[in-house]
Amino acid sequence: xxxxxxxxxxxxxxxxxxxxxxxxxxxxxxxxxxxxxxxxxxxxxxxxxxxxxxxxxxxxxxxxxxxxxxxxxxxxxxxxxxxxxxxxxxxxxxxxxxxxxxxxxxxxxxxxxxxxxxxxxxxxxxxxxxxxxxxxxxxxxxxxxxxxxxxxxxxxxxxxxxxxxxxxxxxxxxxxxxxxxxxxxxxxxxxxxxxxxxxxxxxxxxxxxxxxxxxxxxxxxxxxxxxxxxxxxxxxxxxxxxxxxxxxxxxxx
Numbered sequence: 362x363x364x365x366x367x368x369x370x371x372x373x374x375x376x377x378x379x380x381x382x383x384x385x386x387x388x389x390x391x392x393x394x395x396x397x398x399x400x401x402x403x404x405x406x407x408x409x410x411x412x413x414x415x416x417x418x419x420x421x422x423x424x425x426x427x428x429x430x431x432x433x434x435x436x437x438x439x440x441x442x443x444x445x446x447x448x449x450x451x452x453x454x455x456x457x458x459x460x461x462x463x464x465x466x467x468x469x470x471x472x473x474x475x476x477x478x479x480x481x482x483x484x485x486x487x488x489x490x491x492x493x494x495x496x497x498x499x500x501x502x503x504x505x506x507x508x509x510x511x512x513x514x515x516x517x518x519x520x521x522x523x524x525x526x527x528x529x530x531x532x533x534x535x536x537x538x539x540x541x542x543x544x545x546x547x548x549x550x551x552x553x554x555x556x557x558x559x560x561x562x563x564x565x566x567x568x569x570x571x572x573x574x575x576x577x578x579x580x581x582x583x584x585x586x587x588x589x590x591x592x593x594x595x596x597x598x599x600x601x602x603x604x605x606x607x608x609x610x611x612x613x614x
Contacts, residue, residue: 381542381597402429406484406530410434410464410519411491413444416539416596420488421457422448430456434473434491436463464491464515465501474522483529489516489538489573496562498555506554508562512569513553517576524584531588538577540593544570 379385407424411417412433425431425448433448435441441459449457462473492512499507505514520536527534547567555565577593584591 376545377542381595386597400427402427402485405429405486405533406432406482407486407488408432408434408460408484408523409488409490410462410515411436413437413440417488417490418444418448420490422451424486425449425452425454425457428454429486430458432458432460432477434460434462434464436461436491464519465493465505465507465510467503467510467514467518470515470518471522474519478526481529482526483534484523484526485530485533485535487520487523487527487534487536489519489536491515492539492541492566492569494562494566498560506565508565508569509553509555512566513572513576516573520576520580524587524589527589528587534587534589536577536580536589536591538573538591538593540573540577540595541566541570542595542597543567544574547571549575 380389402424405424405428407421407429409417409421409424409431412421412431413435417433421431421433421444431448431454433441433445435444438459438461441461445457445459449455460473460477463469493508495507501507501510503510516538520538527536543563544567547564547570549571550568553568553572555561555568574593577591580589581591
């Protein structure tokens with residue numbers, strides 16, 4: 362088991378330094394289609410979780426700059442309001458809305474979806490971006506290990522409950538889950554709560570991200586007749602506040 366993990370990690374590191382860094386982005390960008398990058402999204406409703414910083418902020422701003430109506434789902438009201446104001450200022454798009462929800466709480470997500478669904482608006486894009494890498498074992502009030510609660514249970518609950526509104530945007534609906542290349546270092550496991558005595562936050566994160574990809578495959582299979590596209594993606598190694606906080610050594614390198 363140890364040798365297998367070491368091999369996976371080494372292979373991930375070598376591949377990552379060539380493919381997931383700025384040089385990799387520049388190389389792959391040569392294949393981008395210009396028309397795909399200039400698409401306009403007026404009239405499209407988009408939900409982005411964890412949208413007040415990092416990749417979530419960049420995603421929300423990118424959608425807003427293309428004219429979409431964006432719903433930023435954030436845990437912290439003050440940071441969310443600051444990000445909302447900044448995006449409105451940067452893009453000139455007034456249709457940026459803040460929704461407060463703790464993605465580690467299934468109850469909170471159910472409350473948010475119930476409130477949001479009362480307006481009966483179609484959802485064209487759901488970006489499951491909110492994520493956490495917690496190095497200590499923390500149990501939520503609902504009895505879930507924190508990383509699993511946010512990365513897997515939260516992602517699953519949000520997506521499943523929003524399927525009816527995504528159907529309303531069929532066949533243009535998309536669910537995009539921000540996974541991570543870190544998933545390559547871990548196979549699927551049945552130990553979802555990481556019950557092992559020596560909790561490893563990085564390993565749990567990798568397991569969670571592997572589960573997100575598996576969930577995406579399952580959603581695509583289960584809802585193949587709903588007119589909803591399901592995608593998982595890896596954004597590359599990005600310099601974000603989350604990486605700096607959770608993986609300071611990796612961030613520095």
